[in-house]
Amino acid sequence: MSTIFSKIIAKEIPADIVYEDDLILAFRDIAPQAPTHILIIPKREIATANDVTAEDEAALGRLFAVAAKIAADEGIAESGYRLIVNCNEHGGQEVFHLHMHLLGGRSLGPMLARK
Numbered sequence: 001m002s003t004i005f006s007k008i009i010a011k012e013i014p015a016d017i018v019y020e021d022d023l024i025l026a027f028r029d030i031a032p033q034a035p036t037h038i039l040i041i042p043k044r045e046i047a048t049a050n051d052v053t054a055e056d057e058a059a060l061g062r063l064f065a066v067a068a069k070i071a072a073d074e075g076i077a078e079s080g081y082r083l084i085v086n087c088n089e090h091g092g093q094e095v096f097h098l099h100m101h102l103l104g105g106r107s108l109g110p111m112l113a114r115k
């Protein structure tokens with residue numbers, strides 16, 4: 001099942017793209033939760049973290065390299081940032097095309113709300 005991210009990859013709908021190569025696309029989140037909030041996605045349609053296979057290793061390894069490059073470009077590498085991949089209902093996943101959130105530009109606090 002394709003998602004809205006496939007339409008962004010195909011340039012059928014607009015996005016504020018900050019990075020693109022043969023395997024990866026990165027664009028600003030439409031509802032940012034921090035001064036820097038960028039989504040980094042493999043171009044191949046992988047629905048969730050559960051659907052990752054060995055053939056995705058190159059793209060998913062590159063996600064981290066691209067995240068580091070974007071963090072440097074955004075000027076937040078030294079102050080720090082958070083990388084998040086949500087999976088399925090309990091993970092809070094809304095778009096079923098695997099993506100990494102890059103969040104930074106302010107102190108993000110603890111990773112999860114304390115219960």
Ligand code: AMP
Nearest residue numbers: 004015028029030031086092093094095
């Ligand atoms: P997740 O909850 O991990 O699936 O995150 C999905 C993210 O996609 C949310 O942070 C949304 O704000 C973001 N999002 C949804 N549609 C778009 C869009 N058209 N352009 C940019 N970001 C989007």
